[in-house]
Amino acid sequence: MKSEFGKGMIAGIPIGLGYLSVSFGFGIMAAGAGLSAFEAFMISLTNLTSAGQAQGVSIIAAGGTLIEMALVQLIINIRYALMAISLSQKLDDSFTFPKRLLAAYGITDEIFAVCWAVKGTLKPNFMYGITLISTIGWVTGTFLGAAAGEILPAEITAALGLVLYGMFLAIIIPPARKEKSILIVVITAAALSCICKYLVPGLSGGFAVIMCALVASAVGALLFPRKEDEQE
Amino acid sequence: MSIWIYIAVMAVVTYLIRVLPFAFFRQKIKSQFIKSFLYYVPYAVLSAMTIPAIFYSTGNITTAVAGTAVALILAYFDLPLIVVALAASGAAYLCGLILPLL
Numbered sequence: 001m002k003s004e005f006g007k008g009m010i011a012g013i014p015i016g017l018g019y020l021s022v023s024f025g026f027g028i029m030a031a032g033a034g035l036s037a038f039e040a041f042m043i044s045l046t047n048l049t050s051a052g053q054a055q056g057v058s059i060i061a062a063g064g065t066l067i068e069m070a071l072v073q074l075i076i077n078i079r080y081a082l083m084a085i086s087l088s089q090k091l092d093d094s095f096t097f098p099k100r101l102l103a104a105y106g107i108t109d110e111i112f113a114v115c116w117a118v119k120g121t122l123k124p125n126f127m128y129g130i131t132l133i134s135t136i137g138w139v140t141g142t143f144l145g146a147a148a149g150e151i152l153p154a155e156i157t158a159a160l161g162l163v164l165y166g167m168f169l170a171i172i173i174p175p176a177r178k179e180k181s182i183l184i185v186v187i188t189a190a191a192l193s194c195i196c197k198y199l200v201p202g203l204s205g206g207f208a209v210i211m212c213a214l215v216a217s218a219v220g221a222l223l224f225p226r227k228e229d230e231q232e
Numbered sequence: 233m234s235i236w237i238y239i240a241v242m243a244v245v246t247y248l249i250r251v252l253p254f255a256f257f258r259q260k261i262k263s264q265f266i267k268s269f270l271y272y273v274p275y276a277v278l279s280a281m282t283i284p285a286i287f288y289s290t291g292n293i294t295t296a297v298a299g300t301a302v303a304l305i306l307a308y309f310d311l312p313l314i315v316v317a318l319a320a321s322g323a324a325y326l327c328g329l330i331l332p333l334l
Contacts, residue, residue: 021314039235046243051277056242058285066241073245076277080246082270084254085261097255104251109274158290159299159325165286166303166320168278173307175275185272189279197284205285212280213273220276221268 008129015110015130016137023138025163026053027145032161033061037146044142048108048135052076054164059206072206075213083112092121099124106131181224189216290324294331299324 023044030040035057047053052073059069084107091100103124111130115122149157176183189212196208261267290296303320311319 018313022317025317035235039239043239043242046239047246049246051274051281052242052246055281056238060235060238066237069238069241070245073242074249075273077246077249079270079274080250081253082261084250084252085257088254088257100255101251104254105247107250107254155328156325158292159295159321159328161289161291162286162296162299162303162321162324163317165282165289166299166317167313168282169286169300169303169320170307170311170313170316172275172278172282173304174310177308182272182275185276186279189276190283193280194284209277209280213276216276216280217269217272220272221265224268225264226268226271 004123004125005129008126008131009133010129011114011126012111012130012133015114016133018110019134019137020141022050022164022167023141024145024148025160025167026050026057027142027147028149028157028160029054029145029164030057030142031146031149032157033057035060035146037143037150040146041139041143044139045135048105048138049077049080050164051168055206055209059204062205064204064206068204068206072210075210079109080107080112083107083109083116087112087115087122090116090118090122092123095122095124103127103131106134108134110134181220184223185216185220188219189213192216290328292328292331295324295327298327 026044027037027040030043031037035043040057043053043056047056055072055076056069059072084104087107095103106127111127111134114130115127118126149160152160172182172186176186192212192215193208196203196212200208261270286300287293287296290299299320302323303316306316306319
């Protein structure tokens with residue numbers, strides 16, 4: 001396929017397959033928190049993000065406040081704003097305002113990385129294609145995971161509770177191994193998180209994650225400011 | 233509170249974060265501190281979310297620690313995400329089978 005939409009869909013296949021497996025873990029977690037497969041599916045369809053959804057489900061399960069929910073989503077997903085700014089610099093002239101409103105839905109870590117690497121300008125149909133395939137993978141995996149979570153034996157769903165966290169470790173460990181600055185940030189955040197959990201029992205999980213992440217990131221930015229030319 | 237209100241709040245906040253800069257932003261962030269800060273946020277968030285929650289993710293600390301250890305080792309050797317995630321779960325499952333026999 002030569003069309004921009006077709007090129008976008010092809011670029012989306014590896015992302016969609018990856019999302020299929022990751023969102024399966026999210027579905028299991030959502031089912032474990034008492035959500036139905038349809039509710040989990042709708043969260044994935046309307047949010048299209050892993051860490052934010054996982055923390056969102058635990059806030060729902062804990063009966064947290066809406067303020068906590070909004071702040072947690074803001075902090076966890078604020079990186080998308082940076083990616084959106086980055087992409088906004090290379091948009092094609094055909095990217096009208098309504099098209100920007102539509103395409104913004106698809107800004108995730110992986111879709112950003114592919115779109116950012118596109119040669120020349122970024123066209124609306126390419127973003128629609130890559131977002132469509134990625135989203136199909138994300139919502140399908142979620143639904144299957146949540147459905148499986150409802151019917152699989154308890155021993156298996158308990159063990160599958162590790163899937164999403166295992167994946168988070170697989171995301172942060174390799175860069176932490178290569179860059180000392182990231183290692184310090186990761187250790188600081190984990191240590192603060194343990195302090196919150198064991199020494200401040202009244203603090204809700206969502207707020208704890210926000211505070212730990214803000215402090216650890218500020219420590220990283222103060223101790224290891226990044227140079228101008230370093231790109232994500 | 234209805235679960236749909238939570239879902240609506242999640243969806244709206246997440247979409248606004250994406251769409252406001254994408255549709256309206258016209259200049260570059262200059263502050264080195266803010267750029268560095270934003271670069272570290274995802275790592276800090278994932279780390280704080282994972283530890284210590286991962287130890288409670290299976291309902292049994294022993295099996296969770298076994299799974300976590302496997303995940304750390306495989307992640308250290310840069311294996312694909314899904315391999316690390318499933319191996320961690322598998323280790324926790326096996327540990328759960330073996331524990332009652334000890």
